Amino acid sequence: MKHINKINSEGFAIIDHVYNETEIEKLISIIESVTKNKAEKTTFRKSEDLFAIRQFHKEIPEALEYIFNPNLKNIIKSNFGENYFITKSIYFDKPEKSNWFVAYHQDLTISVDKKIDIENFENWTTKQNQFAVQPPKDILDKNFTIRIHIDKTTKDNGALKVINSSHSKGICRIENMDFKNEKETICEVEKGGIMIMKPLLFHASNKTTNNERRRVIHIEFSNQELPNGLDWSERTNL
Template sequence: MNGFKKNGFAILNDFYSPQEVSEMVLAIENAMSNRPTFRRSNDLFAIRQVLKEIPQLIKLVLDEKLKKLITATFGENYFVSKSIYFDKPGNSNWFVAYHQDLTISVRDKVLTNGFGPYTKKQDQFAVQPPVAFLEKNFTVRIHLDHTDESNGALRVIPASHLAGIRRMEQVDNMSTEQFCCVNEGGIMLMHPLLFHASGKSTAAQSRRVLHIEFSNQELPAGLHWSERINYQ
């Protein structure tokens, strides 16, 4: 996985079998709800804290293969710090401009040196931590559909995570932009400081993704992760 350290992302296709993907999809479909963490529009269906809302997903997602990969690539003592399910329907106009993932999810708003500013979405607090926190975190994106340029595959700027927190206009290697096409059952590992974006969908094919963030760091006194799952 040297490519991850250099480029800020890596793609592993055929990580989950078709049967495993089907079981994940079935668990999500059976849990569709009107709770505050479930957000639905014509262009997007999302579930925040999806592993808490649908706990049967935990054993399906955090299987021995993924645990071994995480340990071999990043080391011990990691835990889930955030999970979201995204369903981008076919022909969706929803898009996300280039950005870095600069916040973590916490239970309450607590004024803490080095942490801020805060935001709040659907009763969920998010705060920007010191950059040292972000540099050790990573994300696993599990693709439940084949994803390519036509249905909103991520675009990334390889190695853009190496210079810390920046504004988009400070990125000088835009010519290296790459589409991250991932097969159904494949996963994408991503550094939070990697600049990434997602375009509108031009095909009828949905793009369903489980976005799982991991950390190995304890928060200062008074702050608590809003969604911590110790799986090891």
């Protein structure tokens, strides 16, 4: 399953049928059974428009056995090679009547275990006792994200919109993009499919308009060691 040429040129790829119905139902069952008992945790965020679990792979490690099925393992190995590990994960549950939307942006930060003064590591923030920082561009260039779709995702329930090949422009501000000369794609994904994307790809999502739920597991990967004793705070080897 070679998609790396499209990922490198366009910044993303969509692959359907990575998970069968049984695997998806098992994931849903695991998530629902855990969230019933942990609704007050700081890593859980709940509102009318969104339910999210940060550090998903650490909060619900039981799910990893089903997430990393032979299909996904083969996709990672055949497109990116060996030695990749999880650096961050989030579970999103966008309800049927959600007004939650996200404007165009790049994923510029990584989660790390401490704050250290290191050249070219900028824009430090802290949220829920976790540090985030914008690393040098070459680190972001080599990372990738996989979004696992538990529900069918269409333009009507918040499918990601992307600016094709925008990752190749480097780190830039959205107001400097010339939209008249850019190609926008709405990334519709079947239930049980995945989307692979590069962090610097500009992406956004709209409000839900069709009363259909959208659940996604977002996992970020790297194979890079950080300098000066800095480490990925959510690092989990595959």
